[in-house]
Amino acid sequence: MGEYYNQTLNSLSIAGSGSASGGEYGSVMISGSGKVTSDIKCLNFKAAGSAHVMGNIACSEEFKCSGSAHVDGNITCKEMHISGSCHINGVEAEGSVHISGSCNADGNVKGGEVKVSGTAKCGGSLTGETVTVRGSATVKELISGEVVDIEFYDLTAGSVGGSKITIVPNPDKGGKWLKKLGMSISSSCKTASIGEIEGDEIALEFVKADVVRGSKVQIGAGCDIKRVEYTESLTVDPDAKVGESVKI
Amino acid sequence: MDGLISKKEILERYNISYGTLYRWKRMGLIPDEWLIKKSTFTGQETFFNEEQICERIEAIIKRKDEVPLEQIARELLNKSKDEQKLLIETRYWSREVNLAEVLKITIRSDGGEIDVTDSVLKFSENREQPAKNLGGVGIIKIK
Secondary structure (H helix, E strand, C coil): CCEEEECCCCEEEECCEEEECCEECCEEEECCEEEECCCEEECEEEECCEEEECCCEEECCEEEECCEEEECCEEEECEEEECCEEEECEEEECCEEEECCEEEECCCEECCEEEECCEEEECCCEECCEEEECCEEEEEEEEEEEEEEEEECEEEEEEEEEEEEEEEECCCCCHHHHHHCCCCCHHHCCCEEEEEEEEEEEEECCEEEEEEEEEEEEECCCCEEEEEEEEEEEEECCCCEEEEEEEC | CCCEEEHHHHHHHHCCCHHHHHHHHHCCCCCHHHCEEEEECCEEEEEEEHHHHHHHHHHHHHHCCCCCHHHHHHHHHHHHHHCCEEEEECCCCEEEEEHHHCCCCEEEECCEEEECHHHHHHHCCCCCCCCEECCCCCEEEEC
16 A cells, blocks of 8 residues: 555545655545655645644645644644644634644744644744644744633743733633632642733733733732733732832 | 934924824835834834935825825835845955845855745845844845
């Protein structure tokens, strides 16, 4: 078994073990162990097995990885779904980027709606109109969105910027049961580590940050912030530490 | 600071919010490379070239009520491509040419010639690409 090239639809399917040259295809499906040796342009790309693309992928529709995919270059697509494991350089999606598995991007991840319920690692920035995290994220540069809604298991970011920013621990990590028992969740929580947070409305819990700047700022329990600058309002939980706060 | 203006001052001068500024940044209206991080007594702060950022923000504010921001971003991106320069630096000299005027870029060695025109010009479409070190030749940058 090797590669099957459908001349009529101009699609590419690798069901066994094989490699194919890059180029323009309809649908690309890799259910075995497949390698594509250069840039590829297609309607849909699906990696259910193990795929290695030695170039860029330009999908006019969907990029889907339920297996394992290693893409040396960048991906542009309408929608991206990763339920498996993916290592890419970067992605720019017109629509949604859903990561329920694991995605490791050396560069930037950009989409319309960006949702991480698994693990995302970016050497660059993670940006979208809305950025929702219910898992873990390590972002070297910036997390940015109109709405940034994070309930983290683990979170590290260079900076976070946007309009409405909420960063709190994921209650599923044992915390909600402790809360029901009336106990503090502090002992079960990791703390998010972020350099700078800037936004219009900011609400934080268990976040360690160098500086927080915003209009309406709420520093909740477990936070350790070196400096807060606010223009309209600031509330600080008794169980939070703020080095200095300045009304601008 | 000389010729620089802080992000905070920009927000105040033009009465725009953090949300708006980050939105413009995501849309490419404010390029990433315009942001200059500096240490101040308050910690790390972001600055811009004052003339450059003010001109851009005023252009956006002037047109944003008539034209979608996406269109303004496309126009500005196309305009900036026309003005892009290819900069070649070696140990002994540096040379700058308009990217639009470049016909061919070749690496010549004993083994022959390699046409790298497409590879280099791709950098201009992807701002995140770093400068390319070509070993003994030096550094090629798109700016």
